[in-house]
Amino acid sequence: MSVTREEQLIDAFVEAADTLVADFDVIEFLHTVAGRCVQLLDVDAAGIMLADQYGQLHATAASTESARLLELFELQADAGPCMEAFRTGVQVVNADLGASEERWPRFAEAAQATGFVSVHALPLRLRTTVIGALNLFCARPGDLGEGDVRTGQALADVATIGILAQRGLYQAELLASQLQNALSSRVTIEQAKGVLAERRGISVDEAFNLLRRYARNHNLHLSELARQTADGTSNAVELLARPQNTTVSPEGPDSA
Structure with missing residues (x-):
């Protein structure tokens, strides 16, 4: 029996509940969220960047190796949609890579060489706290629908809540060490x-x-x-x- 989109989204929130225990594997959880994005959204790959205690982003999880390498390149270039979403706390949606060469020249060139034509970045944010960003990559032209944007942000929120929930179990210093x-x-x-x-x-x-x-x-x-x-x-x-x-x-x- 096929599983509906709504059921898959519910599963993602249930998976987030597993973070409310001490024995919590952050990396596995974030890879699951990245995989859910590809399942539920009209995108071809997804990646998650997470900030350490010094505010430096790291490529932490990705649905494919090509997405992971592209995120590493974005970090090296210090410019791109995920970096922008993290720094501003604002969504970057429907960024046409062909028209983004002035905005992020090195990233746009690398992404197009990988086969992607558009990208979206959603902040991992809870109120004023931003701990990372979710990258969504598309190999087909066309905008991401409003429903997909909302669902993508919901998944980003799931990841954020899952990580920040640890603050209810650990002191801030221990959370920083865990991350x-x-x-x-x-x-x-x-x-x-x-x-x-x-x-x-x-x-x-x-x-x-x-x-x-x-x-x-x-x-x-x-x-x-x-x-x-x-x-x-x-x-x-x-x-x-x-x-x-x-x-x-x-x-x-x-x-x-």
Whole structure:
């Protein structure tokens, strides 16, 4: 039986409720939100940038490797829609990349070279607090509808609430430390993706999907499994050796 858009959006809010516990995997949660965006909106890829305690943005989650690399390029160029949405707290919607060469010349060129023709950026904001931004990439011409913009902002709000909810469980200093650890674990995850892709002869996206499914099926934190995969120890031995014949969506086996 097919799942309606409304049911998928409800699922996203239910997933946010999981953040109200101490044992909370920020990276996995944000990847799930990015995947939900591609499911629910008329976009081809999504990425999330999150600020650390110093206000510096980091590419934290993405639905595809190409989106992640484009966000890294945006950070390097220090200009682009996600940076603008974060700095202003205002949505950047229906930005035609062909007409944005003066606004963000380096980003627009890189995005078009990747195959995207338009981009949208929504702030991760709760009232006056902005902690990051959500990037939405489109490979097809046309504006994002008003309903999709509202839904996209709702998903950005879900991510924001999920992260800021930790302040009800931790002191501000501990929250800052947790966010910093989550950002640091991103480096380990990238290393693990590369190791797994090379060992299995699969794409980086497929390697990441395999990591996520294995972590879920074995009740492991994604960051811990990534560390073991990069080191070639413990649980990762089975992951690196066992043949894999199916491709898993970024949202996991229960997302349909």
